Amino acid sequence: DIQMTQSPSSLSASVGDRVTINCRASQGIRSYLAWYQQKPGKAPELLVYAASTLHSGVPSRFSGSGSGTNFTLAVSSLQPEDVATYYCQSYDGAPPTFGRGTKVEIK
Amino acid sequence: QVQLVQSGAEVKNPGASVKVSCKTSGYNFRSYGISWVRQAPGQGLEWLGWLNTYNGNPNYAQKFQGRVTMITDTSTGTAFMELRSLTSDDTAVYYCARGTCFGGNCYFVYDYWGQGTQVTVSS
Numbered sequence: 001d002i003q004m005t006q007s008p009s010s011l012s013a014s015v016g017d018r019v020t021i022n023c024r025a026s027q028g029i030r031s032y033l034a035w036y037q038q039k040p041g042k043a044p045e046l047l048v049y050a051a052s053t054l055h056s057g058v059p060s061r062f063s064g065s066g067s068g069t070n071f072t073l074a075v076s077s078l079q080p081e082d083v084a085t086y087y088c089q090s091y092d093g094a095p096p097t098f099g100r101g102t103k104v105e106i107k
Numbered sequence: 108q109v110q111l112v113q114s115g116a117e118v119k120n121p122g123a124s125v126k127v128s129c130k131t132s133g134y135n136f137r138s139y140g141i142s143w144v145r146q147a148p149g150q151g152l153e154w155l156g157w158l159n160t161y162n163g164n165p166n167y168a169q170k171f172q173g174r175v176t177m178i179t180d181t182s183t184g185t186a187f188m189e190l191r192s193l194t195s196d197d198t199a200v201y202y203c204a205r206g207t208c209f210g211g212n213c214y215f216v217y218d219y220w221g222q223g224t225q226v227t228v229s230s
Contacts, residue, residue: 043220
C-alpha cells in the first residue's frame with residue numbers, strides 16, 4: 001500500500017497568514033491526490049482533487065500543487081473558519097490511503 | 108440535493124457483528140460507487156472498501172477481507188456495511204462516502220459523505 005506522510009502534524013498561525021501543508025507519497029502517484037478538511041465532530045469535506053483542482057464551492061484562498069511524490073495544500077489568507085484537520089489522500093489504485101492529518105489552529 | 112444518511116450509533120460486545128446502513132438520495136444511486144471509511148478516536152481515516160453500485164461487486168481492503176461485507180439495495184438506494192468478529196480496535200466512527208467522477212472516469216475521491224455512525228465495542 002502507498003504510505004502518505006503529512007507535515008507538519010499541527011500548526012498555529014494568525015488570521016491572514018499564508019499556511020502550507022505538505023504531503024509525500026511513498027511512491028509516485030502522478031496527480032492522483034486529494035485534500036480534505038475535517039472539522040471536529042463532522043465528516044471530511046473534499047477541497048481539492050487531481051492535486052490542484054478546487055472542488056466546487058471551495059474558497060479560492062485554498063490551492064493545491066504537486067505531482068509524483070510531493071504535494072502541497074496552501075491557504076493564502078487563513079480565516080477563523082479554516083480551523084480544522086486537513087488530510088491528503090492518494091487514489092492511485094486500491095486501496096486509497098490517507099495521511100495522518102495536519103491540525104490547523106489560530107494563534 | 109445529494110444526501111447520504113446513515114443509521115444510528117451502535118454498542119456491541121466483543122465478538123459480535125454490526126451492520127450500518129447508508130441511505131442515499133438526490134442522485135442516480137447506480138452511477139456512483141460507495142466506499143466505507145472509518146476513524147478511530149483521535150485517529151486518521153482508514154478505508155474499509157468500495158462497492159460498485161451498478162453491479163454489486165465489492166472491493167475490500169486486505170485488512171478486512173473475510174470480516175466485512177458490503178451490499179446494496181438498489182430499490183431504495185441504500186448501501187450496507189457489515190463488520191463481524193468485532194474487537195475494541197473496531198471502535199470508531201464509520202462513514203459511507205460517494206466516489207466522484209470527472210473526466211469520464213470515476214475515482215476513490217469522495218465528494219459526499221454520510222454523517223457518520225459511532226460504533227462502540229465494549230464488554
